[in-house]
Amino acid sequence: MKQIPKYAALLAYMIFLVFPLVWLVSTAFKTPQEMANLNPSWIPREPTLSNFEAAFTEQDLVGAGVRSLIVALCSAVLTVVVALPAAYAIARHRSLVSKIAVGWVLVSQVFPFILIIIPLFMVLRNLDLVSTLPGLIIVHVTFTLPFALWMLQGYVRAVPPELEEAASVDGAGRVRSIVSVVAPLLAPGVVATLLFSFISSWNEFLFALVVLKDPDVMTLPLTLVRFTGPEGVSRLGPLAAASVVATIPSLIFFAIIQRRLRSGLMAGAVKG
Amino acid sequence: MTAVATRPPRTSPHKRRKPRSRQGRETLLLMLPALVPVLLFSVGPLLYGIGLAFTDARAGRNAVYEFVGPQNFIDLLSDADFWASFRIGLIWAVSVTGLQFLLSLGLAILLNQNLRFRGVARVLAVVPWAMPPVVIGLMWRLVYHPDAGILNSMLGTDIDWLADFSLALPAVIVMGIWSGMPQTTVVLLAGLQGVPKELYEAVEVDGAGTWRRFWNITLPQLRPVIVAITSLDFVWNINQFSLVYVLTQGGPGGQTRLPMLFAYEQAFRYGFFGYAAALGVATMIVVLAVLGIYLWRQMREAS
Numbered sequence: 001m002k003q004i005p006k007y008a009a010l011l012a013y014m015i016f017l018v019f020p021l022v023w024l025v026s027t028a029f030k031t032p033q034e035m036a037n038l039n040p041s042w043i044p045r046e047p048t049l050s051n052f053e054a055a056f057t058e059q060d061l062v063g064a065g066v067r068s069l070i071v072a073l074c075s076a077v078l079t080v081v082v083a084l085p086a087a088y089a090i091a092r093h094r095s096l097v098s099k100i101a102v103g104w105v106l107v108s109q110v111f112p113f114i115l116i117i118i119p120l121f122m123v124l125r126n127l128d129l130v131s132t133l134p135g136l137i138i139v140h141v142t143f144t145l146p147f148a149l150w151m152l153q154g155y156v157r158a159v160p161p162e163l164e165e166a167a168s169v170d171g172a173g174r175v176r177s178i179v180s181v182v183a184p185l186l187a188p189g190v191v192a193t194l195l196f197s198f199i200s201s202w203n204e205f206l207f208a209l210v211v212l213k214d215p216d217v218m219t220l221p222l223t224l225v226r227f228t229g230p231e232g233v234s235r236l237g238p239l240a241a242a243s244v245v246a247t248i249p250s251l252i253f254f255a256i257i258q259r260r261l262r263s264g265l266m267a268g269a270v271k272g
Numbered sequence: 273m274t275a276v277a278t279r280p281p282r283t284s285p286h287k288r289r290k291p292r293s294r295q296g297r298e299t300l301l302l303m304l305p306a307l308v309p310v311l312l313f314s315v316g317p318l319l320y321g322i323g324l325a326f327t328d329a330r331a332g333r334n335a336v337y338e339f340v341g342p343q344n345f346i347d348l349l350s351d352a353d354f355w356a357s358f359r360i361g362l363i364w365a366v367s368v369t370g371l372q373f374l375l376s377l378g379l380a381i382l383l384n385q386n387l388r389f390r391g392v393a394r395v396l397a398v399v400p401w402a403m404p405p406v407v408i409g410l411m412w413r414l415v416y417h418p419d420a421g422i423l424n425s426m427l428g429t430d431i432d433w434l435a436d437f438s439l440a441l442p443a444v445i446v447m448g449i450w451s452g453m454p455q456t457t458v459v460l461l462a463g464l465q466g467v468p469k470e471l472y473e474a475v476e477v478d479g480a481g482t483w484r485r486f487w488n489i490t491l492p493q494l495r496p497v498i499v500a501i502t503s504l505d506f507v508w509n510i511n512q513f514s515l516v517y518v519l520t521q522g523g524p525g526g527q528t529r530l531p532m533l534f535a536y537e538q539a540f541r542y543g544f545f546g547y548a549a550a551l552g553v554a555t556m557i558v559v560l561a562v563l564g565i566y567l568w569r570q571m572r573e574a575s
Contacts, residue, residue, distance in 0.1 A: 006387060013379050014396055017453065021399060023422045024411045040425050086306035089299045097299050104310065110507050110559050111318065114535040115552035118324060118545050119317035125333060142313040145306060203404035205514040210540060221406040225518055236420055243407045254402035 027240035028052070035236055051237035052245070055227075060215075061242055064223035068202055071133055071219055075140035076197035079148045080190060082141065087152030088178075092161065102153075105146040117210050124211060131214040139211055140201040147200075148193050155189025156182075192257065199253045220246050324549040331543030344550035354551070356526060357534035360441065364516075364530055365509040368448040373502050375449065376456035381490075383457070384464045401454035409518025412447040434520050440527045444516055451515060452508070456501055463497035464490070496573070503566040507559050531555050 022042065027035070029047040034040075055061050090098040120139060121130070129135030159182055167177035205221040212218050218226070224246055227239040325344055329337040348354050383394055400408065415423050416433040424430060433443045471489050480488070491498075513532040516522070522529035522537070529537075531551065539548035 003387065006382060006385065009378065010382050010387060010389070010393055013375075013382070014393060017399060017450070018396055019422070020411050020415050020450065021403075023415055024407075027414050027420070035420050040420055040422060042422075082305045082309060085302040085304075089302035093295055093299045097296075097303055101303065101306075104315075108314065110511075110556075110563060112511050112532065112535070112552045112555040112559070113513065114532060114539060114548055115321040115556060116314065116317045118539055118549055118552075119320040120313060122320075122545075123313070123317060138309070138313060142309050145310060145314075149306065203406070205404075205406045205518070209517075221404060224406050224410060227410075236414060236417070239410060240414060243410050247403055247407050250402045250404055254398060 024240050025244060027236060028244045030237055032237060051241035054238040055242040055245070058238060061220075061223060061245070064218055064220045065245075067133060067217065068220040071136055071140065072198045072201040074133075074137045075144060075201040076194045078137065078141045079144045079197040080152070080194050083145055083148045083152050083193070084190070087149050088156050088182075090149070091153040091156035101149065105150050108146040113206060117207065121210055129211075131212055131217055133217060136208055136211045136219070139207045140204060143204075143207065144197045144200050148197055151193045151196065152189060155186055155193075158189075159185045195253050195256065199250055202249055321549050322553060324546050325553045326550075327546045329545040329549070331539070331545055337546065340546070344547050345554070347547065348550055348554060353526070354534065357529050357531050360527070360529060361510055361531040363441065364445060364448065364512070364528075365506055367445050368452065368509045369502055369505045371445070372449045372452050372456050372505060373498070376453050376460055379453070379457050380460035380464055381486075383461055397457055398454045400451050401458075403451075405451070405514040406518050408447065408451050409515050412443075412450075412519055416443055435524050437524055437527055440520060440524055444519060444528045447515060447519060448509065448512070452505060456505060459497060459501045460494070463494045466497075467493040499566060499569060499573075503562065506562055510555065510559060510562075 026042055026044055028051055029044040029049075031044075031046055031048050031050070034045055086101065090101055120142075124130050124135045124138070127135075129138065163181050163185075164177050167181045168174070172180065203221065204219075205225075208219045208222050212222060215226070224239070224242055227235060227242060326339060326341060327337045328340045328343070329335070379397060383390060383397065387393075403411075413434070415421055418424060418430070418432040418435075421433075423433065431439065434440050467490060471493070472485060475485055475489060510530075511532060512530055513536065516528055516530055517533055517536070520528045522533040532555070535548045535551040535555070538544045538551065
């Protein structure tokens with residue numbers, strides 16, 4: 001019986017953490033008539049899919065989703081391609097460059113975005129990349145890079161250098177030993193970093209807001225925010241439906257990594 | 273950076289068996305693909321941005337601008353809107369960081385105990401983490417909505433939460449706490465699991481109560497983790513933009529206009545690039561001061 005207050009506290013926490021989400025999902029399935037009702041209920045009285053239909057047809061949600069997908073895929077792949085050699089260098093050679101690189105990774109986390117985004121916007125403008133997807137991809141790669149580098153160097157460090165040495169004793173060349181010994185062991189780490197970069201880009205709002213001025217090239221988060229115009233209540237249903245759809249990739253990602261999260265906060269990435 | 277990068281081969285060529293110069297060149301070659309974008313789109317713009325803070329740069333494509341010295345900072349100090357935004361930013365960052373920490377510590381302690389449903393609870397506790405910031409903002413708009421929102425119907429009130437001058441900031445803070453709780457909880461939980469069991473067993477023998485165990489063992493053992501996560505949370509919170517922009521756009525009447533929203537408006541709504549950059553520099557100084565105190569405390573701990 002001593003446990004009862006603990007369970008009560010746990011229940012309170014769970015309610016606090018979950019109720020907004022339940023409300024979002026519930027709103028997504030409600031009819032406009034029910035939305036206008038002044039006594040909203042938790043469970044939709046007549047669940048409907050019309051909000052999802054409206055979300056997909058009224059605003060260019062599909063187009064925005066495709067653009068988000070392109071940006072997120074390109075950013076993720078580019079980030080890993082660019083970060084992998086550097087991560088290898090940082091993990092294997094302890095030189096001044098590596099130290100500076102690690103320092104930059106940490107420092108880059110604390111700068112106010114405004115200091116970088118204004119000059120970056122000017123650079124992109126000079127390159128005629130404002131309101132283009134390549135422009136946004138460049139920005140996303142630059143901003144995901146430090147943490148991706150950090151994650152990857154942790155994974156490289158977890159591969160014992162002795163394995164490489166053993167391979168070279170067996171007569172494998174440097175390239176061969178990396179390709180056939182290091183690469184397979186590194187694969188899970190690379191996948192994790194790809195997923196992380198993908199989700200960062202997929203969810204990103206601020207840089208997209210600054211870089212993409214033209215409604216025709218907007219990504220999903222921007223399109224979602226455009227849903228909330230002066231229209232008000234009648235638009236809440238489609239808005240909730242679109243939000244639910246936009247969350248799905250992140251939820252899948254977290255479902256994949258959540259075991260890792262629970263067992264000590266991405267130990268491989270953080271401890272290095 | 274390139275100049276610095278070539279230095280190690282010169283200074284310590286004899287320390288390693290492997291010729292350092294070859295290794296140094298290899299390192300540089302491997303780093304190059306990452307170095308180029310970082311220098312071009314991150315380090316360069318950052319330095320340029322700090323430079324802009326001392327100019328009267330405007331948004332126009334061909335706008336000419338000139339060096340004005342510390343004028344932007346002088347203007348900043350006498351700008352009532354800036355001080356209002358700065359005050360709101362500090363209230364936001366301190367209260368979100370503090371309350372988030374206390375709530376997360378409680379949750380982490382519960383999740384660390386042998387309770388039933390712990391597995392489910394641990395999964396549910398990370399849910400806010402999995403959500404895009406824009407969706408979090410929109411979701412809380414639905415919660416706070418005066419007519420269709422659940423909060424008014426649960427409390428039986430009729431309040432337009434986000435339009436009320438005195439309630440908007442607390443409402444935004446609640447969202448901030450909600451959205452950051454998973455990260456803080458997971459870090460604290462990992463910290464709790466790292467506390468050696470023997471320490472507890474030792475005081476158990478002395479007959480120490482729950483409270484004394486927590487105060488004398490858990491807290492001191494967790495201290496480095498606590499300092500780290502609260503400092504990080506503070507930095508993240510002071511730089512927060514998306515969540516609040518989506519929820520309130522800084523309204524009503526600037527009551528939730530955090531420093532970064534203020535800077536964004538100055539730069540991209542009114543076109544004052546130089547002024548906004550100065551604002552960024554000012555924020556950076558605050559952030560660095562906080563980190564400085566953190567590092568100083570860490571070092572004092574260590575010695």
